[in-house]
Amino acid sequence: MRLAIIVNHPENSDPPTSPAELHKTLIARIAANRDRDAFRALFEHFGPRVKALMVKAGADHAMAEDLVQDVMMTVWRKVELYTPQRGAVGTWIYTIARNARIDRLRRHSSRPYEDLDGLELPSDEPSGEDELQASQQAEQVGEALAELPDEQRRIIELAFIQDKSQSEIADQLALPLGTVKSRMRLAYQKLKARLEHSR
Amino acid sequence: MNVCHHLDDATLLRYASGGLDEAFSTVVASHIAMCDECRHAARSAEAIGGYLLEDGEPEVLSTGAFDRIMERLDSASAPAAEPVAPEPTGDVPLPLRRFVGHSLDAVSWKTVAPGVRKHAIALPSGSASSLYMLSIAPGKAVPEHGHGGDEMTLILSGAYQDALGRFGPGDIADLDEHVEHQPKVEPGEPCICLVATEAPTRFKGLFSRLLQPLVGI
Numbered sequence: 001m002r003l004a005i006i007v008n009h010p011e012n013s014d015p016p017t018s019p020a021e022l023h024k025t026l027i028a029r030i031a032a033n034r035d036r037d038a039f040r041a042l043f044e045h046f047g048p049r050v051k052a053l054m055v056k057a058g059a060d061h062a063m064a065e066d067l068v069q070d071v072m073m074t075v076w077r078k079v080e081l082y083t084p085q086r087g088a089v090g091t092w093i094y095t096i097a098r099n100a101r102i103d104r105l106r107r108h109s110s111r112p113y114e115d116l117d118g119l120e121l122p123s124d125e126p127s128g129e130d131e132l133q134a135s136q137q138a139e140q141v142g143e144a145l146a147e148l149p150d151e152q153r154r155i156i157e158l159a160f161i162q163d164k165s166q167s168e169i170a171d172q173l174a175l176p177l178g179t180v181k182s183r184m185r186l187a188y189q190k191l192k193a194r195l196e197h198s199r
Numbered sequence: 200m201n202v203c204h205h206l207d208d209a210t211l212l213r214y215a216s217g218g219l220d221e222a223f224s225t226v227v228a229s230h231i232a233m234c235d236e237c238r239h240a241a242r243s244a245e246a247i248g249g250y251l252l253e254d255g256e257p258e259v260l261s262t263g264a265f266d267r268i269m270e271r272l273d274s275a276s277a278p279a280a281e282p283v284a285p286e287p288t289g290d291v292p293l294p295l296r297r298f299v300g301h302s303l304d305a306v307s308w309k310t311v312a313p314g315v316r317k318h319a320i321a322l323p324s325g326s327a328s329s330l331y332m333l334s335i336a337p338g339k340a341v342p343e344h345g346h347g348g349d350e351m352t353l354i355l356s357g358a359y360q361d362a363l364g365r366f367g368p369g370d371i372a373d374l375d376e377h378v379e380h381q382p383k384v385e386p387g388e389p390c391i392c393l394v395a396t397e398a399p400t401r402f403k404g405l406f407s408r409l410l411q412p413l414v415g416i
Contacts, residue, residue: 098216181375
């Protein structure tokens with residue numbers, strides 16, 4: 001309901017055409033005006049998805065809810081660091097969730113894991129081509145994942161969703177470490193071919 | 200930066216999915232900071248996570264979740280938008296600066312063998328892998344060694360050569376335990392590198408083995 005209201009907001013003379021475009025518009029409104037309606041729309045979309053990610057990675061519901069709060073606080077505080085060449089908004093939020101997951105579930109350190117936030121170098125200046133690519137990327141990734149053999153897709157899901165390390169994946173699937181690595185490489189090569197083809 | 204040696208594809212996926220421990224992710228992030236190609240590749244690999252985040256079945260949030268975050272936003276004493284401080288220029292890649300500052304000249308070294316100086320980086324307790332920097336004198340050869348586990352070496356300045364080729368600034372040797380190599384630093388300037396190792400490195404020869412406790416690499 002709320003998304004529909006925002007799409008029809010009178011200030012949006014050019015309504016976004018896809019969810020990915022809508023998310024970028026919401027981010028731009030938060031960055032420009034600390035727009036709380038835009039933040040609520042983003043929270044209502046991504047909050048439950050971030051929670052699902054944390055539960056699948058082994059967090060209980062209370063911890064998962066806490067992590068949703070942390071992740072969305074980071075989105076609010078660091079919204080200026082989102083740039084379209086980082087990919088879709090969902091990809092950026094995934095990386096924030098991934099880092100929060102590392103901090104809370106695994107690392108137990110007071111110093112936050114900061115990764116590459118804010119590391120956009122001069123060569124990363126946005127171009128129209130990059131933005132186009134970013135908006136198509138999610139679709140391409142979905143198609144490429146669907147085409148992977150089950151044994152490769154399973155490894156990707158264990159790594160990205162269930163937060164398993166390479167050696168944990170090897171243990172869980174009773175495979176040699178080398179096999180896990182080579183399946184990761186094969187999966188990535190197919191995904192890469194698809195993503196580069198989309199340029 | 201003209202980078203010739205890049206990350207293994209499996210490493211890119213491990214980094215993007217958060218599967219590397221702190222020592223290895225610091226080396227990978229530092230390489231990515233120096234290498235346009237791998238930075239773009241990492242962004243693409245992160246898109247897998249973005250897709251899977253969108254694609255999964257959402258979990259219903261407890262009632263009032265949004266109100267709670269709004270309260271936190273209102274009660275935060277700092278302004279909501281933290282100004283991004285301009286980074287001082289320096290030759291230390293950004294992801295490494297929180298450990299050693301922004302200048303390689305300011306790193307404190309401890310001599311561990313003739314021509315080899317080491318700076319150990321303390322990680323949170325519970326980190327199984329170790330992270331350290333080495334400064335190896337010009338012309339110095341490091342004894343041939345295999346690896347007891349994964350090892351990654353990122354060149355920050357200077358260069359060395361081994362059977363895999365020449366490794367200069369920004370290049371990463373992303374090796375698994377089966378690779379044996381004998382790096383020799385080029386004449387001229389020391390080679391400063393950032394290293395993550397999963398397990399103590401095993402040296403091959405007897406003399407090298409005697410050296411290992413000294414070098415600690």
